[in-house]
Amino acid sequence: MSDQNRAAQKDNSMVIQKEMIAAHYERLERAPETKEPVVYTFVPGNLTELIRSFGCLPVLPEINALQSGMRGKSRDYIAEAEKHGHSEDVCTYVKCDIGMVLAGNIGPTGTKLPKPDLLLLSYTGCYTFMKWFELLREQYDCPCVFLHVPYQGDGVIEPEHREYMIKQLRDEVIPALEKVSGRKYDEEALRERLQLSAEAEDDLVWVLQSAKNKPSPIDAYFGAVYYVGPIFSSFRGTEEGVAYYKALRREVQERLDAGLGPVAPGGPVTDEKYRLVVEGPPNWTHFREFWQMFADEGAVVVASTYSKVGGTYDFGFRHDPDDPLGTLGDYCGGCYTNINLPGRIDMLCNYLKEYEADGFLINSVKSCNSFSAGQLMILREVEKRTGLPGGFIESDLVDPRYFSAANIKNRLESYIQMVDARRQRGAVA
Amino acid sequence: MKRSQIVDWATAIYEDLDFSTVHAWLDEAPGRKAAAYLPVYAPREIIHACGMLPVGIHGTGGIEIIRGDAFYQSYICHLPRSVVELAQSGRLDMLSAVLFPSTCDVIRNLSGMWQVMYPDMYVRYLDLPQVADPKLGAEFWKRELNVVRRDLGEVSGIEATEDRLRASVALYNEVRSVIRELYTARRETPWRVPSEELYLLLRAGEVVAPEFFMEQARAYLGVIEQCDDRIKDRTRVLIAGAFCEQPPLGLIKTIERAGCYIVDDDFLAGNRFMIGDVPDAEDPAAAMAETFVTGAIKTSVLYEPDPAGKRNLMKTRAAAAGADGVIFAAPSFCDPALLDRPMLREGAEAAGIPCIAFKYAENSGQFQQFREQAGTFADSIKLWGDA
Numbered sequence: 001m002s003d004q005n006r007a008a009q010k011d012n013s014m015v016i017q018k019e020m021i022a023a024h025y026e027r028l029e030r031a032p033e034t035k036e037p038v039v040y041t042f043v044p045g046n047l048t049e050l051i052r053s054f055g056c057l058p059v060l061p062e063i064n065a066l067q068s069g070m071r072g073k074s075r076d077y078i079a080e081a082e083k084h085g086h087s088e089d090v091c092t093y094v095k096c097d098i099g100m101v102l103a104g105n106i107g108p109t110g111t112k113l114p115k116p117d118l119l120l121l122s123y124t125g126c127y128t129f130m131k132w133f134e135l136l137r138e139q140y141d142c143p144c145v146f147l148h149v150p151y152q153g154d155g156v157i158e159p160e161h162r163e164y165m166i167k168q169l170r171d172e173v174i175p176a177l178e179k180v181s182g183r184k185y186d187e188e189a190l191r192e193r194l195q196l197s198a199e200a201e202d203d204l205v206w207v208l209q210s211a212k213n214k215p216s217p218i219d220a221y222f223g224a225v226y227y228v229g230p231i232f233s234s235f236r237g238t239e240e241g242v243a244y245y246k247a248l249r250r251e252v253q254e255r256l257d258a259g260l261g262p263v264a265p266g267g268p269v270t271d272e273k274y275r276l277v278v279e280g281p282p283n284w285t286h287f288r289e290f291w292q293m294f295a296d297e298g299a300v301v302v303a304s305t306y307s308k309v310g311g312t313y314d315f316g317f318r319h320d321p322d323d324p325l326g327t328l329g330d331y332c333g334g335c336y337t338n339i340n341l342p343g344r345i346d347m348l349c350n351y352l353k354e355y356e357a358d359g360f361l362i363n364s365v366k367s368c369n370s371f372s373a374g375q376l377m378i379l380r381e382v383e384k385r386t387g388l389p390g391g392f393i394e395s396d397l398v399d400p401r402y403f404s405a406a407n408i409k410n411r412l413e414s415y416i417q418m419v420d421a422r423r424q425r426g427a428v429a
Numbered sequence: 430m431k432r433s434q435i436v437d438w439a440t441a442i443y444e445d446l447d448f449s450t451v452h453a454w455l456d457e458a459p460g461r462k463a464a465a466y467l468p469v470y471a472p473r474e475i476i477h478a479c480g481m482l483p484v485g486i487h488g489t490g491g492i493e494i495i496r497g498d499a500f501y502q503s504y505i506c507h508l509p510r511s512v513v514e515l516a517q518s519g520r521l522d523m524l525s526a527v528l529f530p531s532t533c534d535v536i537r538n539l540s541g542m543w544q545v546m547y548p549d550m551y552v553r554y555l556d557l558p559q560v561a562d563p564k565l566g567a568e569f570w571k572r573e574l575n576v577v578r579r580d581l582g583e584v585s586g587i588e589a590t591e592d593r594l595r596a597s598v599a600l601y602n603e604v605r606s607v608i609r610e611l612y613t614a615r616r617e618t619p620w621r622v623p624s625e626e627l628y629l630l631l632r633a634g635e636v637v638a639p640e641f642f643m644e645q646a647r648a649y650l651g652v653i654e655q656c657d658d659r660i661k662d663r664t665r666v667l668i669a670g671a672f673c674e675q676p677p678l679g680l681i682k683t684i685e686r687a688g689c690y691i692v693d694d695d696f697l698a699g700n701r702f703m704i705g706d707v708p709d710a711e712d713p714a715a716a717m718a719e720t721f722v723t724g725a726i727k728t729s730v731l732y733e734p735d736p737a738g739k740r741n742l743m744k745t746r747a748a749a750a751g752a753d754g755v756i757f758a759a760p761s762f763c764d765p766a767l768l769d770r771p772m773l774r775e776g777a778e779a780a781g782i783p784c785i786a787f788k789y790a791e792n793s794g795q796f797q798q799f800r801e802q803a804g805t806f807a808d809s810i811k812l813w814g815d816a
Contacts, residue, residue: 085774087759087767089504089788094768123559123732127534130559130732131768137736138772146560146732148569151531153540153554164569168560340554341541366504369764373509374538376500381545394502 009263013248014226020244021067022109024234028057029111037180040116040136043310045124045149045332047173049193049237049319054181058234059113061132065096067108069284069398077103078399091128091367092399094135101139117180119144120173125151125309125337126370145176149332155343157333165329190324193237197319203245204231205313207252211302212355215272217255219262220355221301222291225282232310237319264295273298274419277351277360279305279344279378280371283395286403290395293409297416303351305344308336312347337370341378348382358419359389361412366396389422391415432626432652435645439629442636443678446492447520450637454482455523462585464526464551467512467536468673469730470702471528471555472717475578477639478597480587484524485635487697488512490677490792500542506762507790508674509539516547525584526551528577530699532673532730533764551584553577561734563722571718578714594713602706604639607646609701612693614653616750619665619690621656625682631697632675661690664807667752668694669743669773670759670766672728674791683796684756688807693750695728702726729765739769740776747782753810756803757786783810 031038037056041047043063051058068074077099078092084102086095100106100113107113121133121144137144147168150161174185207227211220218224227248235241255261261269265288276294278301283290294301311317312334320327332338339347348360362379364372379390393411396402442450455461464476465484473483488511496517497510515521527550529540540554556573558566582588589597608631615622630649634642668684672695685691704724710716725731727742735741743755755777759766770786777784785806787799 085771087770087788089762090764090767121732127531127537128764128768131729131764134733134739135768135772138739138775144736146734148556148559148732150556150569151537151554153529153537153556160569160572164565167565168562171565172560172562340544341538342544344541345545364502366502369505369534369538372502373505373535374500374542376502377542377545 009265009267011226011251011263013244013251016244016247017226017229020230020235020240025107025109025111028059028107028114031057031114037117038114039118039120039177039180040133041120042122042124042126042129043232044126044335044337045122045147046232046236046310047120047122047147047328048234049190049197050169050173050177050328051120052237053186053189053193054177054183056117056177056181059116060233061097061136062093063233064100064107064113065093065398066284068096068100070287071108072285073100073108074285074398075400091132092397093367094128094132096398097132098135098139101136115140116142118142118176120147120176121145122147122149122332124149124332125335128370143176143180145173147173147332149338152333152339152343155340157330161333162326162329165332166325169325169328187324191321194319194321194324194327196239196242197237198321200231200236200241200245201311201313201318203249204228207245207248208303208307208314210252210256213256214275214356215259215261216275216300216302217252217260217262219264219269219291219294219301220307221278221304222264222282222287222294223262224304224307228307228310262300264291266292266295269295269298269300271298272300274359274416275300275302275355275357277301277303277348277355277357278363279348279360280363280375281306281309281365281368281397282363283365283403284398285400286405289405290408293412297412299416302355302357305336305347308347310335312336312339341374345378345381345385348378349385352382352386352388357388358423359391359415361391361393361415363393363395366394366402367399368397389415389418391418430648430652432649432656435649435652436626436629438645439626439633442633443629444491446489446515448484448523448636451482451484452523454638460586462525463523464528464581464584465521465524466528466699467530467532467539468508468699469530469532469728470557470699471530472574472577473639474594474597474601474707474717475574475589476581477600478589478594479578479581479585481525481581481585482638485697485699486512486515486521486527487632487635487675488791489515490790494792504762505535506674506760507792508760509535511791512539513542524550526553526581528553528555530555530730531557535764536673551580553580557731558722559732561732563719566722567715567718570721571715574714574717591711591713595709598707598713598717599709600639604634604643605701605703605706607643607650610650611646612701614650616692618653619663619692620658620660621653624685624691624694625678628678628681628696631700634700635697662811663688663690664810665690665692665751665753666807667692667743667747667750667755668696668758669755670729670757670763670770671695672698672730673763673765674760676758676789677791677793679796680758680789680793680799683800684803687800687804689756689803692752693746698726698728702728729769739772740779743773743777743782744780747777753814754783754785754806756806757784759786759788761788761790783814
């Protein structure tokens with residue numbers, strides 16, 4: 001059996017998550033019969049607790065796209081969208097999603113996805129989101145409600161911006177959810193869900209910060225995309241979500257107690273040679289191969305910015321049941337891509353120091369200008385401020401045409417040599 | 430004034446990458462300051478009311494990009510490269526402030542780059558209101574306008590009082606009115622108003638004082654009335670998608686020389702972003718905000734609340750302009766234009782409007798392919814269309 005075909009090793013939490021996701025997609029498939037209203041929304045700035053408090057089911061198009069990418073379906077979907085006039089230059093998440101809709105809207109797990117009863121456009125940190133739902137609106141005869149989340153241009157969520165979001169939630173989003181669900185807004189139900197969110201968030205942060213240990217028991221980039229899966233998508237504010245994070249925490253604690261490293265697709269990383277910080281989303285079409293390249297070098301990612309795209313919990317934010325709408329505004333405003341470039345630079349510098357990393361890598365994806373525009377300046381600035389070496393890799397989210405394994409491997413190896421050289425110089429000095 | 434004098438004046442400004450007119454304005458009186466804005470829309474009235482010169486930074490295809498390319502990956506549009514090149518070469522050192530509107534994520538992130546690279550310059554990201562509720566949107570935008578107004582007043586040392594802002598609003602109402610006249614003249618008599626000339630004039634208007642621009646624009650309107658050029662057998666087209674990174678002048682010329690009259694376009698759309706006048710009101714910032722949320726043009730950089738809005742847009746615009754066809758000309762890697770294009774094109778084609786599409790960059794230097802495409806398009810409409 002070739003390495004490519006060998007079954008990847010998985011943590012128990014991954015298996016649990018897979019079952020959760022499968023159950024959610026099955027529930028979505030049954031939604032037309034069960035009459036559970038379906039709300040499409042985005043990961044950054046998602047209002048899962050609010051959506052679920054109305055008895056609605058969330059669908060996250062980016063998750064569908066990335067899952068399609070991981071399961072080898074995105075190439076055909078993208079081709080389908082391009083055949084329908086979508087430019088080769090734009091976001092491949094959008095094209096993958098549109099292509100999937102055009103091909104019959106069969107979700108990544110093979111179940112039929114229901115049509116949305118509402119498009120909840122949480123406009124958080126990504127211009128493309130606006131166009132994406134304008135495009136989806138063309139496909140579905142359903143209402144679209146818009147939540148404008150102001151960008152942190154000056155590095156803070158200004159009080160007036162917070163109030164603006166609260167007003168939109170109260171005057172626009174909640175009435176739209178009331179209409180599609182036929183239920184009145186129940187603030188108590190929302191508070192209960194927010195409490196569940198905060199519990200899960202505590203455990204997630206503990207897991208992410210476990211990477212401060214040496215060796216790190218987790219990979220905070222490749223592994224963390226699994227860890228953040230439930231909380232960034234449909235399971236925030238649910239009992240299943242809380243249970244998942246408790247199980248995950250136990251699992252990581254066991255590895256920590258045993259002094260074990262993370263489990264990469266090819267097996268456990270037993271010798272942590274390099275501790276890295278990564279900026280930017282991963283490539284999904286060759287995810288395991290990409291991860292294994294790092295693992296083969298003994299490189300463990302100890303912190304990443306992508307794992308904060310659906311919320312920056314490690315800097316203290318928790319959903320607050322005592323301020324239900326305000327806390328949703330704070331959550332949305334604080335998502336990683338809603339933070340300005342100086343803030344992103346500060347975050348990377350902080351991670352490099354706090355996690356005692358040897359350097360940082362940027363995986364720059366063609367699809368995402370929100371992440372990618374400015375990353376070369378980030379690279380220089382972080383190197384300048386920390387004195388640590390930075391590397392730059394280019395790929396894409398779900399378009400396999402932009403993943404060149406040889407180039408990436410080459411760059412990663414060169415980067416690792418640079419880290420070694422820096423270490424040797426440090427040792428001599 | 431002769432037509433050639435006006436066009437030569439505008440051409441000289443267009444080609445001047447050292448912004449000599451801005452320097453000249455600054456040198457006219459001690460303590461003067463200039464504030465720039467990136468495409469597409471920024472409230473020039475606020476800059477003007479703070480006693481500053483509003484300067485449109487629209488990039489350029491006219492310089493070799495060396496430093497700018499070091500900041501951007503190959504899959505990012507050209508505009509920020511040339512803007513960074515201009516800045517890194519010192520050509521924008523005369524600016525005291527730069528406003529970055531929420532056109533797309535590239536311009537948004539450029540605001541953060543500016544904050545890091547030029548910490549002594551005032552930088553503001555302008556989050557345009559996107560909500561469907563006009564009351565909420567106006568309230569938000571008024572507050573944003575007043576923040577910029579306060580901050581620029583501090584930069585310039587001139588407070589934008591209600592009176593000053595009302596005067597600036599009135600002045601920019603006039604500017605937009607003159608621009609509307611120019612567009613009307615071209616739409617009605619495109620043989621008298623070559624788009625190349627109109628574009629140069631508007632481009633010059635981005636870097637000179639508004640009073641001076643209006644003087645030149647009115648003079649131009651005067652001379653074209655006297656123009657006795659004859660109408661040529663050309664196809665009337667609408668150019669859609671070129672609202673941010675600007676097409677090279679050669680592309681505009683090429684399209685018209687290939688047998689088209691451009692009768693509507695998105696070039697420099699920020700100068701006519703509000704369709705009508707901002708009313709004279711006690712609270713001018715509130716009036717600007719309300720006019721923006723209720724009377725802005727339909728554009729890719731704003732959310733379209735009407736589900737049928739995208740599908741109908743080209744039909745409406747083509748009808749208003751009397752256009753026989755639509756040319757979707759978008760900059761490469763331009764998210765707003767390229768993500769909108771399938772919706773706009775589908776709507777146009779459903780309405781029976783012939784369309785073609787191509788991409789350009791501000792530094793595109795070869796126009797033969799555009800000539801062939803536009804020429805074939807124009808011919809096909811003449812031969813087989815209803816035109």
